[in-house]
Amino acid sequence: MAVTLITGCSSGFGLLTALHFARAGHTVVATVRRPDGAPALRAASDEEDLGIEVVPLDVTDAGSVERAVAGALEAHGAIDVVVNNAGISLRGAVEDTSVGDARRVLETNVLGPLRVIRAVLPAMRARRQGVIVNVSSVAGKVAQPFGGMYSASKFALEGLSEALHYEVRPFGVRVVIVEPGHFLTCLGDNRLVADPDGVSPYAQLRRRWEVAASRLPGRGQPGDPASVAEAIYEAATTPDHPLRRLVGADAELIAALRRDLDDETFERTVRTALDFWD
């Protein structure tokens, strides 16, 4: 039985991924920022008798990361799979984004995974075995207006993960970057908003963008978040899995356009398709 540690399991992909791995027979250490913050996960685990361990871990707190990882290693002797899933988003124009909010996003989405990776790697390298799955986003490939800070964090996570992949493979450790499109989770409810009062000079432009973006394929009918949990499981358990894994029709379409068009044509296509500015 493989031991899997997952961050951000109170809701969304993290919760579903914990259940998916446990149902497949993994020993799951499901970590949550707030110790009492996972009633749905605990209830589902009890109902199906899955034995999921719920452990506190705040990815912005180095001590908390080290305690959770050390506890899992002590209890189980090894961690085979780590899923860096915890994340927050921020909506708003770059100019409206305070440095404090930007720091919170980077602390969670970039330095959080870095803390976890640094905590688990010595044991993985020693065993010459392990898988690190980093949950990025299609926003880590393509930035959209009013998603600049979120994209900046996911672009950074992509770069860090790609370099890590080359560095740790010789030690027997695999890295996979999972890139979901748009799915309905609690991410939108929990996001930071750069201009909460709507008084920004960008407010009208942002509303226009939101109308345009709602016409994107997949926006009307977001995919089933369980498909992300399934993709994370496949990424973790398929030995020759590619470095990157897109999830969702919208993510596949956007990534295909980005791959197939040169920079100028891509930029023009996005502007024209979304009728964003003249």
Ligand SMILES: NC(=O)c1ccc[n+]([C@@H]2O[C@H](COP(=O)([O-])OP(=O)(O)OC[C@H]3O[C@@H](n4cnc5c(N)ncnc54)[C@H](OP(=O)(O)O)[C@@H]3O)[C@@H](O)[C@H]2O)c1
């Ligand atoms: N939903 C989408 O459309 C989408 C698309 C692409 C990528 N993603 C990525 O998928 C991942 C999971 O997001 P989700 O959509 O499932 O959203 P979600 O339901 O809001 O889940 C995010 C999880 O991260 C946790 N978290 C936030 N800050 C944390 C911290 N400092 N320490 C530990 N945990 C923390 C949250 O815990 P609390 O309950 O304590 O806040 C929650 O459990 C994120 O990395 C997100 O960027 C989402």
